[in-house]
Amino acid sequence: MRHHAVIIFFLAVFLLPSQGFTVEQQFVFENTCQQQDFDNLLKEIRCVTCPNQNIADSNAPVAKAMQEEIFQRLQKGESALSIREYLLSHYGDYIFYRPLMKKQTWLLWGGPFLMFFFGLIFCLKTLITAKRAA
Amino acid sequence: MSLLTLRHKLWRFVPALFLGTLLWFLWKGLVVEHPQTNHEMAFPAFSLGDVRTGHQPRSLADLKGQISIVHIWASWCGICVKEHEEWLRIKEKWPHSLVGIVYRDESDKVLNILAKKGDPYNYLLDDMSGSLGLDLGITGTPETFIVDKEGVIRFHHMGPVTQKTFEATFLPIIEKLNKDNA
Amino acid sequence: MIPELGLVCLILALMMALVLAFVAPIGLINPKASFLQSLARPAAFGQCFFVLLSFLTLMRSFVQDDFSVQYIAQNSNANLPTIYKFCALWGAHEGSLLLWALILTLWTLAVALYSRKLPTNMAVSVMAVLGAISVGFLVLLLQTSNPFLRLLPFAANEGADLNPLLQDPGFVLHPPFLYMGYVGFAVPFAFAISALIFKDSKMWSVYARPFALLAWAFLTLGITLGSWWAYYELGWGGWWFWDPVENASFMPWLVGAALGHALLVSRQDTAFNTWGILLALSAFILSLIGTFLVRSGVVSSVHAFASDPLRGTFILCFLAIVIFFSFILFVSRTTGHSQKMYWLSRESWILLGNMIFFVATCTVLLGTLYPIMIEVLFEERLSVGPPYFNAVFVPIMMPLLLLMALAPHLQWRENRAALFWLKIKKHILVFALGLVAIAYLLRHLPFLTLLGLAVGLWVIWGTLFKLIIDWKNNGFRLPPVQRWGMILAHLGLGIAVLGMSLTTSLSIEREMKIAPGENVNIEGYLFTFQAIQPIQGSNYEGLQGHFTIEKDAKKLTLYPEKRFFIPRNMPMTETAISPGLWRDFYIALGERLDDGSWTVRFYIKPFVRWIWLGGILIAMGAFISSLVCFRNTFRGAK
Numbered sequence: 001m002r003h004h005a006v007i008i009f010f011l012a013v014f015l016l017p018s019q020g021f022t023v024e025q026q027f028v029f030e031n032t033c034q035q036q037d038f039d040n041l042l043k044e045i046r047c048v049t050c051p052n053q054n055i056a057d058s059n060a061p062v063a064k065a066m067q068e069e070i071f072q073r074l075q076k077g078e079s080a081l082s083i084r085e086y087l088l089s090h091y092g093d094y095i096f097y098r099p100l101m102k103k104q105t106w107l108l109w110g111g112p113f114l115m116f117f118f119g120l121i122f123c124l125k126t127l128i129t130a131k132r133a134a
Numbered sequence: 135m136s137l138l139t140l141r142h143k144l145w146r147f148v149p150a151l152f153l154g155t156l157l158w159f160l161w162k163g164l165v166v167e168h169p170q171t172n173h174e175m176a177f178p179a180f181s182l183g184d185v186r187t188g189h190q191p192r193s194l195a196d197l198k199g200q201i202s203i204v205h206i207w208a209s210w211c212g213i214c215v216k217e218h219e220e221w222l223r224i225k226e227k228w229p230h231s232l233v234g235i236v237y238r239d240e241s242d243k244v245l246n247i248l249a250k251k252g253d254p255y256n257y258l259l260d261d262m263s264g265s266l267g268l269d270l271g272i273t274g275t276p277e278t279f280i281v282d283k284e285g286v287i288r289f290h291h292m293g294p295v296t297q298k299t300f301e302a303t304f305l306p307i308i309e310k311l312n313k314d315n316a
Numbered sequence: 317m318i319p320e321l322g323l324v325c326l327i328l329a330l331m332m333a334l335v336l337a338f339v340a341p342i343g344l345i346n347p348k349a350s351f352l353q354s355l356a357r358p359a360a361f362g363q364c365f366f367v368l369l370s371f372l373t374l375m376r377s378f379v380q381d382d383f384s385v386q387y388i389a390q391n392s393n394a395n396l397p398t399i400y401k402f403c404a405l406w407g408a409h410e411g412s413l414l415l416w417a418l419i420l421t422l423w424t425l426a427v428a429l430y431s432r433k434l435p436t437n438m439a440v441s442v443m444a445v446l447g448a449i450s451v452g453f454l455v456l457l458l459q460t461s462n463p464f465l466r467l468l469p470f471a472a473n474e475g476a477d478l479n480p481l482l483q484d485p486g487f488v489l490h491p492p493f494l495y496m497g498y499v500g501f502a503v504p505f506a507f508a509i510s511a512l513i514f515k516d517s518k519m520w521s522v523y524a525r526p527f528a529l530l531a532w533a534f535l536t537l538g539i540t541l542g543s544w545w546a547y548y549e550l551g552w553g554g555w556w557f558w559d560p561v562e563n564a565s566f567m568p569w570l571v572g573a574a575l576g577h578a579l580l581v582s583r584q585d586t587a588f589n590t591w592g593i594l595l596a597l598s599a600f601i602l603s604l605i606g607t608f609l610v611r612s613g614v615v616s617s618v619h620a621f622a623s624d625p626l627r628g629t630f631i632l633c634f635l636a637i638v639i640f641f642s643f644i645l646f647v648s649r650t651t652g653h654s655q656k657m658y659w660l661s662r663e664s665w666i667l668l669g670n671m672i673f674f675v676a677t678c679t680v681l682l683g684t685l686y687p688i689m690i691e692v693l694f695e696e697r698l699s700v701g702p703p704y705f706n707a708v709f710v711p712i713m714m715p716l717l718l719l720m721a722l723a724p725h726l727q728w729r730e731n732r733a734a735l736f737w738l739k740i741k742k743h744i745l746v747f748a749l750g751l752v753a754i755a756y757l758l759r760h761l762p763f764l765t766l767l768g769l770a771v772g773l774w775v776i777w778g779t780l781f782k783l784i785i786d787w788k789n790n791g792f793r794l795p796p797v798q799r800w801g802m803i804l805a806h807l808g809l810g811i812a813v814l815g816m817s818l819t820t821s822l823s824i825e826r827e828m829k830i831a832p833g834e835n836v837n838i839e840g841y842l843f844t845f846q847a848i849q850p851i852q853g854s855n856y857e858g859l860q861g862h863f864t865i866e867k868d869a870k871k872l873t874l875y876p877e878k879r880f881f882i883p884r885n886m887p888m889t890e891t892a893i894s895p896g897l898w899r900d901f902y903i904a905l906g907e908r909l910d911d912g913s914w915t916v917r918f919y920i921k922p923f924v925r926w927i928w929l930g931g932i933l934i935a936m937g938a939f940i941s942s943l944v945c946f947r948n949t950f951r952g953a954k
Contacts, residue, residue, distance in 0.1 A: 048273035065264030097701025
């Protein structure tokens with residue numbers, strides 16, 4: 001009888017699910033502003049190893065290293081702008097999925113709205129000439 | 135043809151121009167060589183321990199003073215493990231200061247490989263967090279750098295290196311650096 | 317033997333295509349040789365037959381594990397489940413190009429079957445253009461992308477296996493539907509070319525419309541499937557990444573939508589004719605540009621096939637020839653006379669809508685090609701990704717969504733403003749009240765979410781309102797079948813837009829380190845990691861996690877897996893999703909850590925299914941419209 005009790009005791013100790021003390025969320029910030037910055041940065045930065053993914057979605061080691069680096073820098077209080085400067089100086093423009101605003105990207109950012117404007121003009125012209133032809 | 139119809143026809147050439155430009159860009163995109171970002175950069179400062187036990191930690195000062203080949207790799211990277219033998223032979227044939235950086239790896243796995251296959255490295259930095267890799271702007275492993283006496287990176291090669299590649303691309307640069315110094 | 321038969325069939329198909337493209341049209345030019353015209357139909361049947369036979373031989377070789385064929389050795393494996401051996405045929409460049417050619421010949425066959433109901437010169441010229449395109453692709457196949465190349469004398473013992481990401485039911489459906497779509501735009505393209513050659517101003521649009529709608533319907537379904545598949549396959553809860561290859565299929569879709577509307581108007585208004593021709597030409601040219609982008613290696617993408625500059629050059633030359641001929645014809649032979657168009661009319665609003673579709677397409681094209689442009693001009697590398705596209709595409713499409721709810725209330729030709737206002741007054745009033753109520757109830761949500769919600773509801777309510785009006789006008793009976801196309805398609809878009817904006821703002825993601833036996837509470841739901849156990853598949857081994865989700869006495873179980881594919885030495889995450897109309901639960905295993913715990917990603921994604929339900933509704937609407945159009949256009953023998 002006592003043998004059984006001991007065996008049951010040991011089995012219980014080893015088979016009981018452990019307490020949830022080890023459950024932790026990766027990359028948690030206390031400051032929601034920092035959390036927001038972190039989430040935004042992770043979605044905007046390109047994984048340099050992968051063909052076309054952001055570092056949030058990538059499993060590549062360099063992407064993971066970047067995630068951790070950004071996390072630590074934000075924790076230390078560094079601004080998102082300064083982190084972007086850091087990455088820009090070491091990797092170049094292509095690391096951002098949102099193209100930077102400069103001379104070369106003027107056409108990229110302005111183009112769509114310019115085209116929309118010309119499209120409207122075209123529609124107006126068509127309607128007006130159609131009226132005139134009548 | 136009246137003036138109005140002429141203007142109408144001229145407007146039709148706008149899309150043709152647009153498409154011509156498009157085709158030209160697609161063609162150029164096919165034939166262009168991807169830019170080699172070989173702008174020279176100073177080797178970033180670091181202070182890292184050696185993977186091998188019993189060796190002292192190193193910093194940027196240790197790198198300066200001679201021409202070094204810095205090679206970043208990892209034991210979890212299959213290509214790097216295959217490439218290891220090439221580096222052993224390269225070190226034999228052309229002895230230069232060969233500094234290794236182990237990227238986000240476990241030291242016992244690295245030491246295993248070194249014990250089994252050989253150790254060509256003068257010293258082997260342990261970049262556990264990967265921040266030196268980020269400072270160097272690596273896009274993966276393996277990658278190799280040629281660093282001159284003043285600690286300026288003169289060449290950045292991405293991907294594995296064979297003896298042939300070394301002879302063809304690395305040696306000329308090293309020889310030129312040697313000449314400039316002499 | 318069998319693979320060689322496949323190759324021979326391709327050569328025979330090429331000969332048929334040459335007859336179709338170059339011999340039959342002689343009958344149109346030379347009245348003395350008019351009997352040659354009658355070669356067109358048989359040649360169309362012939363090319364389809366031989367490409368199909370070639371396709372079947374390749375399929376047979378896949379199923380028989382004939383690893384002496386290089387393509388099969390690179391993309392299949394003896395242990396691959398049989399269904400995926402079928403699909404592996406289109407798993408890489410050569411085979412998918414064969415699928416492209418097959419689908420092109422099938423569409424040509426469809427035109428040939430209706431050819432007796434078309435005017436003769438139109439029938440022959442349309443089939444000839446399609447034949448010419450076939451010639452291009454068959455030559456591409458035979459010269460640069462032969463799927464029947466042998467590895468003799470040393471056949472591989474074992475295949476390299478299909479990419480594990482593709483070993484999934486989604487892969488059975490997504491490429492075929494997608495190809496049916498954008499290859500199908502070759503048909504309206506051929507009709508447009510025929511119209512330009514014969515200076516026909518009206519009839520081409522009548523006959524092209526059913527084909528254009530059908531192709532667009534397939535493309536809608538193909539893109540919806542792709543988005544849904546990426547969502548559950550890639551493990552990140554995303555459903556659209558503005559990847560260059562995704563954009564390559566989206567651009568023809570946008571132009572195809574505009575084309576469907578333009579062809580509707582073309583019957584009434586010849587100004588639209590020029591516009592319709594332009595759209596028909598553009599849709600197929602965009603399909604070709606897409607084919608080029610995907611297979612040439614100029615853009616980097618997760619989807620891109622292995623690049624080969626020779627293939628890229630070939631496709632580019634073909635593209636250049638197509639563009640050159642299309643535009644010579646377009647510039648020299650369109651007239652541009654327009655009839656009276658009233659400002660407040662269905663035509664003018666459709667014109668505006670088409671303009672927006674076209675500008676949106678150009679925007680996507682600009683963003684996709686910009687990295688190439690910068691690299692060519694400045695030798696710099698640049699990335700253009702989702703932040704750009706979302707910032708630019710959404711504002712441009714907004715006016716379209718606003719217009720489309722009201723446009724169905726407009727009549728053709730003139731509308732009196734007062735009467736129009738009377739019609740839509742109730743709609744706007746009810747909407748405004750509803751919006752205020754919802755905005756108040758959900759005032760804690762961010763502004764952009766509410767905006768997306770408002771726009772989606774605007775479109776849905778606008779379409780339902782139109783349905784109610786039609787129902788009333790029809791004596792309280794359901795409207796006739798032709799109405800349903802528009803209603804379902806517009807409704808589908810509204811639902812999809814609603815889903816997109818809600819899921820983007822309301823999704824919750826947590827990445828946790830968790831061990832078996834532990835649990836975590838996310839937004840009131842208790843996620844428990846029950847256990848992890850090993851599993852085995854025919855060509856993989858792995859681990860399967862057992863998770864439960866509980867709230868208020870309701871319980872769900874999910875089994876995400878981590879698979880390791882032996883032939884390719886590649887790990888893969890198999891996500892576990894509990895789908896729901898109002899929300900999805902989504903769990904993906906990350907990595908196992910040294911202490912036995914795992915990194916696991918938990919997602920709660922509200923309304924994400926609405927995106928694909930919307931897509932399916934759009935496709936249904938398009939299929940209905942297309943079938944009605946086929947019936948109406950080709951009713952009665954010629």
